[in-house]
Amino acid sequence: MKCPSYNLFFETIATKVRMEIMCLLREGPKSVSQICKILGEEQSKISHNLKKMAECHILDVKQEGKQRIYSLNKDTIIPILDLVEKHVHKYCGQECMKKK
Amino acid sequence: MKCPSYNLFFETIATKVRMEIMCLLREGPKSVSQICKILGEEQSKISHNLKKMAECHILDVKQEGKQRIYSLNKDTIIPILDLVEKHVHKYCGQECMKKK
DNA sequence: ATAACATATGAATTAGATTTCATATGAAAT
């Protein structure tokens, strides 16, 4: 049986912070410090997380002066999120998707 | 900012074993012991993992005599896998999606 | 060249999730 290891991809969107980053960037590109400020999280924490996401090409980066602007890879990620949203709405009446 | 907590959904497909289970069930429904045998994994390990996946409605279960038959929720999961596959193929030349 | 700001990175720690092991539950057969 061949089984592609997409697990790294899923791992990379599987935490609360990263999901929040994705949601935030869905509204538009942001710099690291902007993300930190909005989410109320520490800079190194955010940077570590951004790095992982960029490695999976979930995010793109570009340098702008001193800043690094991160943006969603809308091309592939948005459609995936849409499908997941559909799954959740269809099968999960609020409670189902929560941590126990 | 509203940010739905889909992270539990992603977590639930984010490990090697679970990805393997999904790939296996993509070929058709299987009982717990069949899955154990094919993957060469312990029964309780598989059961714990199946439980999580079923809680997220990624899998369905039905009782057949003594056995429990697990199957993929093809309706929503297959399309998601297809999109992820697309992402991986587009952006990741083998190396990218591997553990470091 | 140096200072100031923005971000990245390494290593230790911490936190959380997975596995393991022992045992419990449930279904069918005798």
Place this chain on the structure above:
DNA sequence: ATTTCATATGAAATCTAATTCATATGTTAT
């Protein structure tokens, strides 16, 4: 009713991944 087979479950142990903290790197301005 009891045994057997199939699966589930709880709790402890183990792993792995995320966070933290200190510091390094990189960029622009002076």
